[in-house]
Amino acid sequence: MNKRLLKIAAVVLILFSVILINKFFRKSDNLLPEKRPNDWFYLQRAYPYNEINYTAYRDALAQAAKMKEEYKLHDNRVSWEFAGPVNIGGRVTAVAMHPANMDMFYVGAASGGVFKTEDAGGSWTPVFDDQLSLSIGDIALAPSNPEIIYVGTGEANPGGGSLAYDGLGVFRSDDGGNTWENLGLEESGSIGRLAVHPQNPDICYVAAMGRMFSTNEQRGVFKTTDGGQSWENILYLTDSTGAIDIVIHPENPDILYACTWERTRRPDKRNYGGETCGIYRTNDGGENWEELSNGLPGGPNVGRIGISISQSDPEILYAIYADKTGYFDGVFKTTNNGDTWTQTNDGALSNIYSSYGWWFGRIRVDPTDPDIVYGIGFDLYKTSNGGNSWSNIGWSVHVDQHGLNAHPLNSNFLVLGNDGGVYTSQNGGSSWEHLNNLPITQFYTSEMDYQNPDRLYGGTQDNGTNRTMTGSWDDWSNIYGGDGFYVLVNPQNNQYVYAEYQYGGLGRSTNGGSSFSGGTNGIGSDRFNWMSPLAFNPNNPSTLYFGGSKLYKSTNHAASWSAISPDLTNGPGQYNQTYGTITTIAVSPVNGQIIYAGT
CATH class of the missing domain: 2.40.128 (Lipocalin)
Incomplete structure (x- = not known):
């Protein structure tokens, strides 16, 4: 096959990478007009009844996968050449670290599946590409057997300036990501977070947000005690209120904390908060729950909430709040298992969410020091004194942070995922290295220079218009800004x-x-x-x-x-x-x- 045909094929392959969308115009109102990319994308596919047939959607994904396999059997099939880019970056929504191996960690992309590294990000292996859904909500390794991995599909960040896909439930691997099994919860839409029992890898809790553009009952907190063969909905509030975050007590795993979020999205309006947003605690593995309120925000203006528990002193937890319009509403701390809460000295974080706190909503406690906490938003903030003061440690990284882990063997080693890709720090966030070597850039369109087919172009989410002058997969550069x-x-x-x-x-x-x-x-x-x-x-x-x-x-x-x-x-x-x-x-x-x- 001549080189020109290979380049044309490469352009077509890039085109199939399509989608997502930027922070450039993100705002949030109680009733926002249908001018956001998620609504633009949804309406074209829901026309004329403003509702997608999700059964048909799943059937179409399965048919596409079948066609892909059948195509491999043809003797005269076209050969494909990877064209990149691997040096531009893309949106990372989840990070998970092997508890005993600092060189091994996993990242989940907004629409690109799961990648594994065994050399601290020097190289990556895609381990989830054969699944029907590549939109990743969260990744969790079983603490007692990190070869067992749970993946929740469906991004739970409801993009205002970016496109978030619903997923197809929860998947499990028992061999470090080599093979996967779909465990169900296919109607759960998007997964906010997973929590695996510290001693029993077959017990897993799922914080499910439900479908983005419709109400449904498969949302809230789900529990399995048999490795995902069956599920029980152990915390359900309403068909428009899901669970966005959940943490498990490391010493008494019957104690869990879950954050609920009332989220209603329609093509002509949206509501990102309400009375049913809150933090719930169970002391008996989910049999009974109580809403925590002493010192926490409440009422109809509460929005997205994130929570984190100290692994070294689990009586200490931190929670980060947005109001329903997307603005920052405080970081709160408890030192008595959630019985009472006090607001930290968080004035420095007043703009951590800009005006779209529904896009982030995470907080993380250092695994060895309960006074070190990271606030995850538009930028990345850190306190080393339990919330008495905060500083921005994300000046040098891409904006819009989504996932952060500190390694338990050396908590100065951080892995950060954001809308620009993956970053690592060896010194607790004082400096960062961009691991700009993942093929997860999200393309809307692609183009080729027909006078010089080595020159490939593409318009991308969050990273503008890019091109390569040589046809190589590692020398793309930006030539025009905005979302391309x-x-x-x-x-x-x-x-x-x-x-x-x-x-x-x-x-x-x-x-x-x-x-x-x-x-x-x-x-x-x-x-x-x-x-x-x-x-x-x-x-x-x-x-x-x-x-x-x-x-x-x-x-x-x-x-x-x-x-x-x-x-x-x-x-x-x-x-x-x-x-x-x-x-x-x-x-x-x-x-x-x-x-x-x-x-």
């Missing part, structure tokens, strides 16, 4: 390159992508989607089409535009959202006067 969407290279003159960011932002380059200027001259005010369609006339690539609510045409390489249609949609809708827009454009390769636009 459509990117086009003129097939007859590769000096003209076009790249996008959110809601109709368009950049135009006349020097092969070395620099960009604004590319929307003549468009004016219009509605544009999260990802706005851009297309060439295939017979004359100096002519382009761009979709807002109207269709725009340029005949001079996007130097200027003019509308060639009226509003082709039914209007902006009740909430003046950015829907009611063109979502796809196709121009006939035979007759360039024939144009199709989908809305």
Whole structure:
């Protein structure tokens, strides 16, 4: 097979990597218009009834997996070449460390499965790629036998500027990730956290949030005592309230603490808090629960909560709160198993969540020192004196933190997962190393320079528009910011390159992508989607089409535009959202006067 065909195949492979979306426009209101990427993605697939058939969704995933296996049997199948990138990064939602081996840990990607390293991040092995769901909520190793691993699928962070996928339940491996078994809970939507009994690896607790866009009863806290062969829902409040976090007492595993979160999401509104948000404690393995309240926030404005228990002094716990609008609401500490709580001196954390605390919501206690605590949010904060003072230790890492572990053998060794990938620290967070070698970048689209097929381009979540000039998988670089969407290279003159960011932002380059200027001259005010369609006339690539609510045409390489249609949609809708827009454009390769636009 010639090299050109291999490059074309590589571009197609990248295209299938598609999806997710950024912090760039994240906010939170009680009733937010349907202008977020999750809603954009959901509505296109739920049309016309605003509801996805989840049975059909699972069947489609299974059919895709079957087709993949059948394809391998064909003698004339196309060969594929990995094109990267491995040096850009991507969103990491979960981190788990082997308790006896500091070189071995696992990370879970937002839509890329689970990766294992046995050399402290020098190299990685994908261990979950054959499963139907690659959206990871949490990973937990059994303390008594770390070859036993539980994985909860479905990201529990309800993206406002990023796309979060529901999963297909809980999986278990008994051989360090080589093989997996689906344990059920397929309707649980997203998994917030897993907690495994410290002595019995067959006892596992699951904090399940439920489906994002619909109410259902498979949410709350679930327990198995037989390794996942059966499950019991041991804490259930309502069909719109799930469990987002859970911890287990290391010395008395009948004591657990669970955080519940009332979360309602619809294409036209959202609610990220309410009366049923709280911390619950059981002293008998889940038979009975009591809500803890003495010193903790309560009422209708409580939002997402995270909790952590000290492994060295388990009477001490910390909880971090957001209000229902996404703002930070305090870090609270108990020294008596949750009977009473006091707020720490947390003024320095006032902006830890920015305005989207529903996107993070984690806190971690050092496994050997109960006074060392990490607050996980937009940035990463640390206290070394039990909450009397806090400092930002995340200045040098990518924003939006999701997972952090400190190793029990050396608690200065930290592994951090965020929207930029994986970082490690050898000194308790004083400095960080970016392990920028995971193939988890989330692509919306890809493009190839047809005059030089080694040059590959792609628009990505959280990492802008990127390209490689050589076709190698480890030398990609960013050429345009924001979240990257459509990117086009003129097939007859590769000096003209076009790249996008959110809601109709368009950049135009006349020097092969070395620099960009604004590319929307003549468009004016219009509605544009999260990802706005851009297309060439295939017979004359100096002519382009761009979709807002109207269709725009340029005949001079996007130097200027003019509308060639009226509003082709039914209007902006009740909430003046950015829907009611063109979502796809196709121009006939035979007759360039024939144009199709989908809305």
